[in-house]
Amino acid sequence: xxxxxxxxxxxxxxxxxxxxxxxxxxxxxxxxxxxxxxxxxxxxxxxxxxxxxxxxxxxxxxxxxxxxxxxxxxxxxxxxxxxxxxxxxxxxxxxxxxxxxxxxxxxxxxxxxxxxxxxxxxxxxxxxxxxxxxxxxxxxxxxxxxxxxxxxxxxxxxxxxxxxxxxxxxxxxxxxxxxxxxxxxxxxxxxxxxxxxxxxxxxxxxxxxxxxxxxxxxxxxxxxxxxxxxxxxxxxxxxxxxxxxxxxxxxxxxxxxxxxxxxxxxxxxxxxxxxxxxxxxxxxxxxxxxxxxxxxxxxxxxxxxxxxxxxxxxxxxxxxxxxxxxxxxxxxxxxxxxxxxxxxxxxxxxxxxxxxxxxxxxxxx
Numbered sequence: 001x002x003x004x005x006x007x008x009x010x011x012x013x014x015x016x017x018x019x020x021x022x023x024x025x026x027x028x029x030x031x032x033x034x035x036x037x038x039x040x041x042x043x044x045x046x047x048x049x050x051x052x053x054x055x056x057x058x059x060x061x062x063x064x065x066x067x068x069x070x071x072x073x074x075x076x077x078x079x080x081x082x083x084x085x086x087x088x089x090x091x092x093x094x095x096x097x098x099x100x101x102x103x104x105x106x107x108x109x110x111x112x113x114x115x116x117x118x119x120x121x122x123x124x125x126x127x128x129x130x131x132x133x134x135x136x137x138x139x140x141x142x143x144x145x146x147x148x149x150x151x152x153x154x155x156x157x158x159x160x161x162x163x164x165x166x167x168x169x170x171x172x173x174x175x176x177x178x179x180x181x182x183x184x185x186x187x188x189x190x191x192x193x194x195x196x197x198x199x200x201x202x203x204x205x206x207x208x209x210x211x212x213x214x215x216x217x218x219x220x221x222x223x224x225x226x227x228x229x230x231x232x233x234x235x236x237x238x239x240x241x242x243x244x245x246x247x248x249x250x251x252x253x254x255x256x257x258x259x260x261x262x263x264x265x266x267x268x269x270x271x272x273x274x275x276x277x278x279x280x281x282x283x284x285x286x287x288x289x290x291x292x293x294x295x296x297x298x299x300x301x302x303x304x305x306x307x308x309x310x311x312x313x314x315x316x317x318x319x320x321x322x323x324x325x326x327x328x329x330x331x332x333x334x335x336x337x338x339x340x341x342x343x344x345x346x347x348x349x350x351x352x353x354x355x356x357x358x359x360x361x362x363x364x365x
Contacts, residue, residue, distance in 0.1 A: 042135035046107070046144045046159065059162050062187070068102040075101045077190065078161040080109035080147050082116050084123045085203050086133040089195035096192040097165035098139040107159060108140045109147025119149055119173050124204065150179050156188075167194040216242055 065075040079097045083090050098106045113127045125133070127145075135143050148155055151164065168191040170178040183189045207214055215228055216238045225235040290296055 039138060042132075043108075043137070043140040043143050045131070045135070046142050049142065057157050057160050059188070062163075065101045065162065071103065074103045074105040076105045076107060076160050076162045077101070077165050078107045078109065078151075078156075078159065078163070079165040079192075080111065080144075080151075082120060082123065082200070083108075083110055083130050083134050084116075084125050084200045086130070086137075087198055087200070087203065089198045090134075091137055091139070092195045093165075093167070093192050094137055094139045097190070100163070100165060100190050100192075105141050106139055107142045107144060107161065108134055108137075109144040110134055111149060112146045115146075115149050124200075149173070150176070151183060161188070163188050163190040165190045165192050167192055169194065212238070212241075 060069060060075060069075055077097050077100055079094060098104055110131055116123055131145050164183045166180055171180060173179055180189060215230060218228055219238055
């Protein structure tokens with residue numbers, strides 16, 4: 001308990017000193033050590049305990065209690081209440097009472113049904129249920145059943161009470177503006193802090209406010225209309241409302257599932273559109289690269305056209321090359337009787353074809 005409290009104080013201190021981000025990281029780093037020490041049995045009832053020490057009852061002062069008492073003489077702190085529908089607000093108040101002094105013996109008094117109904121009102125739990133619920137709180141050392149509404153000196157002396165713990169708000173009841181007024185005047189009052197936001201009245205208010213919800217809930221769990229004090233007409237009404245709510249829940253589930261389906265379709269369509277855009281850009285880029293103004297196809301056509309033109313029209317001779325007339329005559333042999341005035345040779349003789357002596361002999365033959 002002390003280690004748990006010190007770790008919380010340390011975390012609060014670090015949160016105040018550092019910045020927001022640093023404080024959160026440091027706060028997360030503070031861990032509470034594991035502890036398995038605890039009571040295994042409920043707190044005993046006062047009327048079942050052996051008599052207290054036979055020494056005369058002598059209270060300890062506030063200074064002595066805060067300074068610390070011997071182990072065999074704990075400070076006996078008393079806290080009383082109705083403790084109907086035992087909740088965390090009750091437990092926190094008892095925790096504070098237990099931690100008032102270093103060595104504390106906490107005695108808790110629980111009022112009976114007769115006193116409670118007389119001075120405060122009807123309870124949800126009966127007195128036996130409230131006694132049992134309080135006895136299982138870990139901070140309590142002793143439980144007093146049928147506790148008095150107003151604390152008398154005889155009661156304080158009987159249980160050897162040193163201090164009475166309760167919140168400091170005046171508690172008006174039983175014809176008194178504050179039932180703890182004489183305790184405060186005697187210097188025996190030790191104030192505790194009330195937990196805001198939760199009380200037995202708040203819990204009952206929630207149940208009354210949501211009465212229909214809880215009636216329908218218990219009807220569904222098998223309670224009868226007679227047990228719930230519900231009329232026949234209201235029972236049928238609640239059953240009809242439950243069926244209508246089931247239909248509404250089904251419709252809502254269908255709507256949610258349809259929304260999820262539409263959302264998934266939209267996500268898929270967005271992914272497909274993005275992929276299509278990427279592929280289309282790639283296709284357009286490749287098309288332009290092949291068929292564009294400066295594409296590869298144009299260069300290929302230019303090269304092919306140039307080759308075709310080169311093949312169809314060969315290159316002209318250079319201007320410096322000699323003409324046909326300037327060329328040297330071929331070394332062909334001509335007969336001496338062939339002159340410029342001589343008739344042209346026979347057709348079977350090719351122009352400029354060399355005539356050898358062997359050919360002339362063949363003609364003569």
